Amino acid sequence: MVADKVNIDPWSSNQSTDYSRIIDQFGLSDFSNITMPKPSHLHRRGIVFAHRDLDLVINAHNSNESFGVLTGLMPSGRMHLGHSMVIEQVKWFQQLGGDVTIAVADLESQATRGVGLAKGREIALQEYVANYAALGLDPQKTNVYFQSTRSVVQRLGFQLGKRTNLNEFESIYGFKGDTNLAHLQAPMVQVGDILHPQTEEYGGLRPIVVPVGVDQDPHLRLTRGIAAKSNWFNVNDNNGPGLLVGLSIQEENAEILGQQPNGRIDRNKVAEVFNGIVAKLSGLGFSDINSNPKQGTIVIPGATQRDKAKIRMKLLELERELGGMGLLAPSSTYHHFAIGLTGDKMSSSKPKTTIFLNDDVNTISKKIRKAYSGGQSTIEEHRRLGGNPDVDVAYQYMMYFFEDDDNYLAELNSDYRNGKILAGEMKQICVDKATEWMTNHIELRDQTNHLVAEFLANDSK
Ligand code: TRP
Numbered sequence: 001m002v003a004d005k006v007n008i009d010p011w012s013s014n015q016s017t018d019y020s021r022i023i024d025q026f027g028l029s030d031f032s033n034i035t036m037p038k039p040s041h042l043h044r045r046g047i048v049f050a051h052r053d054l055d056l057v058i059n060a061h062n063s064n065e066s067f068g069v070l071t072g073l074m075p076s077g078r079m080h081l082g083h084s085m086v087i088e089q090v091k092w093f094q095q096l097g098g099d100v101t102i103a104v105a106d107l108e109s110q111a112t113r114g115v116g117l118a119k120g121r122e123i124a125l126q127e128y129v130a131n132y133a134a135l136g137l138d139p140q141k142t143n144v145y146f147q148s149t150r151s152v153v154q155r156l157g158f159q160l161g162k163r164t165n166l167n168e169f170e171s172i173y174g175f176k177g178d179t180n181l182a183h184l185q186a187p188m189v190q191v192g193d194i195l196h197p198q199t200e201e202y203g204g205l206r207p208i209v210v211p212v213g214v215d216q217d218p219h220l221r222l223t224r225g226i227a228a229k230s231n232w233f234n235v236n237d238n239n240g241p242g243l244l245v246g247l248s249i250q251e252e253n254a255e256i257l258g259q260q261p262n263g264r265i266d267r268n269k270v271a272e273v274f275n276g277i278v279a280k281l282s283g284l285g286f287s288d289i290n291s292n293p294k295q296g297t298i299v300i301p302g303a304t305q306r307d308k309a310k311i312r313m314k315l316l317e318l319e320r321e322l323g324g325m326g327l328l329a330p331s332s333t334y335h336h337f338a339i340g341l342t343g344d345k346m347s348s349s350k351p352k353t354t355i356f357l358n359d360d361v362n363t364i365s366k367k368i369r370k371a372y373s374g375g376q377s378t379i380e381e382h383r384r385l386g387g388n389p390d391v392d393v394a395y396q397y398m399m400y401f402f403e404d405d406d407n408y409l410a411e412l413n414s415d416y417r418n419g420k421i422l423a424g425e426m427k428q429i430c431v432d433k434a435t436e437w438m439t440n441h442i443e444l445r446d447q448t449n450h451l452v453a454e455f456l457a458n459d460s461k
Contacts, residue, residue: 004021005025006018006021006022006025007174008022008026008214008215008217008218009173009174009215009218010173010215010216010218010219011112011183012215013345013347013349013350014345015213015214015215015337015345017336017337019049019050019214019336022050022214022217023049023050026217026221028050028051028052028217028334029050029051029052029053029054030049030050031043031046031048031049031050031051033055034051034054034055034058035058036058037058037061037062037096038092038095038096040088040089040092041404041406042085042088042089042092042335044406045399045406046336047085047335047336047399047400048085048089048211048333048334048335048336049334049335049336050214050333050334051331051332051333051334052220052224052330052331052332053207053329053330053331053332054209054331054332054333055309056207056309056328056331057093057098057207057209057331059309060206060207061096061097061098065206066097066098066099066203066206067093067097067098067099067206067207067208067209068098068099068100068101068197068198068203068206068207068208068209069090069093069094069098069099069100069101069208069209069210069211070100070101070102070103070193070194070197070208070209070210070330071086071090071102071103071210071211071212072102072103072104072105072190072193073102073103073104073105073124073128074105074108074109074113075104075105075106075109075115075119075120075121075123075124075127075128076109076113076115076120076123076348077348077349078127078348078356078357078358079127079128079131079356079357079358080346080348080354080355080356080357081338081346081354081355081356081357081397081400081401082213082337082338082346082354083128083357084131084135084357084401085213085335085338085400086211086212086213086335087131087132087135087137088135089211089333089335090102090137090211091135091136091137093209093211094137094138094141094142098209099141099143099197099203100137100141100142100143101142101143101145101197101202101457102132102142102143102144102145102455103145103146103147103153103190103193104120104121104124104128104144104145104146104147104460105147105186105189105190105193106120106121106124106146106147106148107147107148107154107185107186107189108147108186108189108190110148111182111185111186112182112183112186117146117148120146121146124144124146125452127357127358129144129452129455129456130445130448130449130452131357131358131441131445132455133444133445133448133449133451133452133455134441134442134444134445134447134448135441135444136444137455139451139454139455140454142455143455143456143457144455144456144457144460145456145457145459145460146460147189147192147193149459149460150196150457150459150460152192152196152199152201152202153189153192153193153196154189154192155192156191156192156195156196156199157185157188157189157190157191157192158188160188160191160192160195160226160230161188163225163226163229163230164222164225164226164229168222168225169184169187172218172221172222173187173218187218187219187222190219190223191219191222191223191226194208194210194219194220194223194330195208195223195227195327195330198326198327198328200320205313205316205317205320205326205328206328207328207331208328208330208331209330209331209332209333210330210331210332210333211332211333211335212332212333212334212335213334213335213337214334214335214336214337217332217334220330220332223329223330224329224330226327227327227328227329227330228329230250230324230325230327231248231315231316231319231324231326231327232247232248232250232253232257232315232319232322232324232326233245233246233247233248233277233315233316233318233319234246234247234248234315235308235311235312235315238299238300238301240299240301241301241302242299242300242301242302242303242304243299243300243303243304243307243308243311244297244298244299244300245277245281245297245298245299245300245311245315246296246297246298247273247296252324253322253323253324256269256273256322256323257269257270257273258270258272258273267293270293271293273293273322274291274293274298275291276318276321276322277291277298277315277318278291278298280314280315280317280318281298281300281311281314283314284307284310284311284314286300286302286303286307287302288300288301288302312328313328316328338396338397338400338401339372339391339393339396340353340354340393341353341354341355341367341368341370341371341372341393342371342372343371343372343391343393352367355367355368355397355434357441359438360442361435361438361439361442364431364434364435364438365431365434365435368393368394368397368427368430368431368434369427369431371393371394371427372391372392372393373387373392373393373394373423373426373427374387374388374389374390374391374392374395374416374423375387375392375422375423375424375426376423379422382419382422382423383419384419385419386416386417386418386419387416387417387419387421387422387423387426388416388417389412389413389416389417389426392416392423392426394423394426394427394429394430394431395412395413395416395426395430397430397434398412398429398430398433401434401437402430402433402434402436402437403433412426412429
């Protein structure tokens with residue numbers, strides 16, 4: 001049913017929070033099949049609720065192989081608590097050993113929000129990176145860059161435009177004839193952001209995870225589709241047992257893969273390519289690799305679903321050796337949005353809905369005291385019926401941001417639900433904890449402020 005469809009618009013502050021439907025409709029994975037090493041409070045509480053291909057990254061970590069993390073910030077408004085969730089995740093991945101790249105979306109901000117590049121830079125450093133430092137990102141292992149000055153990002157966006165079209169933009173983003181082209185260009189630059197850490201110059205082929213809010217998933221779908229379409233080799237389920245490796249002949253690779261411009265097939269070249277594939281895959285330990293250059297396929301009868309990722313990796317290596325881009329579709333994680341102080345959505349453009357990371361402690365206390373609560377209208381009723389922590393801002397902010405102790409949180413939850421804790425008391429608990437958290441944060445920000453420049457990549461100083 002059409003009416004049942006969720007719409008995700010990355011440029012709107014009005015996002016769907018129907019997360020289970022989002023998982024279904026867009027094919028996200030939940031965490032049931034993944035064991036997270038040292039899960040953070042965001043993982044333990046289901047706040048990070050879905051992913052794409054995160055197993056590639058966790059497997060890389062478990063086998064001591066490298067992986068990268070990329071995310072981006074929009075330098076337009078002020079940094080608020082909601083933005084900190086992505087950084088918490090980046091920090092978690094960084095502590096697992098991932099190298100971190102952060103895109104400042106200054107081109108996007110200029111084109112879609114009218115923020116000049118100089119202003120964008122200032123906002124990025126003072127509002128965002130200063131807080132990242134305080135939140136504990138390691139400046140030695142983090143590279144912040146600007147879209148406007150990293151040419152490979154723009155070049156990739158331009159070049160890969162060939163792998164998509166207006167129909168796809170219409171179906172992913174709902175664009176129509178009157179959509180301004182900044183909304184085509186910005187996603188293409190973001191494709192460049194997401195894919196460029198895999199280029200040889202920026203770390204080479206390895207899994208890259210992109211932690212984001214679910215509003216950014218359309219860009220990930222676009223990027224993953226584009227990466228897959230650009231691949232020269234693919235691996236699919238075989239009709240019989242095992243997996244099937246095939247070729248994707250394109251303008252860029254036709255000659256290299258043995259298709260001559262006159263339409264003839266260069267058998268020697270084809271044989272060479274197939275031998276190359278077999279040689280690449282032979283290290284993986286399969287007893288049979290059945291190469292059939294005439295049919296254009298290779299069957300690996302003993303391979304199972306679980307071998308797909310490592311076969312794909314080998315094929316991407318080979319593609320690169322032959323001159324292709326060899327792009328691996330990015331992995332991603334998605335977090336729930338915390339509710340705004342008013343009980344509605346949190347948004348930078350509505351200061352009453354959120355706590356900014358540079359609000360002072362007094363402002364924060366006032367905001368929490370005024371926040372929407374899940375309490376009943378009288379004390380008697382509250383004692384009798386209990387409150388609802390699921391919509392209570394004070395409780396929610398303890399859960400999302402301020403309280404690390406799961407047992408204590410569970411106690412608060414049930415005491416609130418059964419009326420033992422009143423709404424005003426929950427607010428006081430949150431005010432105390434937020435005050436402690438923010439006091440500490442401000443102190444850390446002062447202590448780490450001199451590190452801000454060290455976060456900048458060499459091309460961005
Ligand atoms: N579009 C993102 C936003 O609106 C910012 C961004 C740019 C980004 N490039 C990125 C996010 C790459 C994740 C990955 O916030």
